[in-house]
Amino acid sequence: NAGVTQTPKFRVLKTGQSMTLLCAQDMNHEYMYWYRQDPGMGLRLIHYSVGEGTTAKGEVPDGYNVSRLKKQNFLLGLESAAPSQTSVYFCASSYPTSLPYNEQFFGPGTRLTVL
C-alpha cells in the first residue's frame, strides 16, 4: 500500500496563478484533511471531508477550495495564489470513528512557494 500520496512534491507559483494539489489514499479511509504548516505555527486545518461529496471548513479556509468527488481523492485548489500561501501543505486521512482515538495518516507534504 502506498498510504497517502501527494502531488506535486514541490511547486513555485507566481502571484495570481492557480493550481490544484492532489491527495490520494489507498486505505479506504472516509475522512480526509488538508493542513498547512508554517514556521512557528504548527499545523493548521484548511478544509476537511468526512465522506465522498462532503467538505467542511477548518481553521484557515480563506483562499482555498476543495473537492472530494471520489473517496480516495481530496483536491485542494488555489484560485489566485498569494505570497501568504507559501507553505508546506499536508494531506491526511483516517477511518471514521465515534471514539476519541482517530489516528491520522499523513502524506509526505507539498512545498509551495508563491512569488
Place this chain on the structure above:
Amino acid sequence: AQKITQTQPGMFVQEKEAVTLDCTYDTSDPSYGLFWYKQPSSGEMIFLIYQGSYDQQNATEGRYSLNFQKARKSANLVISASQLGDSAMYFCAMRELRGNTPLVFGKGTRLSVIA
C-alpha cells in the same frame, strides 16, 4: 473551542538522558483524545503515542510515555534514553469527540539531542 499549547519552542537534551516535552490543552468536552507526532527533518509526520481522556493508565510506547494529568489538563511526552535520531519537531494534538472534530495541533517543540 479546543486549544493546544506547547510552551517550549526548542529543547536540548544530552544523548541517553530523558526529556519531557510539555503540552497543555483546553476543552470542555469530557471525551477527547491526545496525540503526539514526530516530524524529523525529512518532513514526514510520524504518530508516536495516544492517550484517551478516560484511560486509567498513562500511555507508553517503547521509549515514549505520556504523563497525563487530567486535572491540570496536561499531556507531557517523556522520551527516555534519548538518541540522536530523536532530534525532530514534536507536535501535541487533540481531538474532541463532540462534533467529531479533526485533530488540532500545537505549535510544536524542536528537540535537539546532543552527543
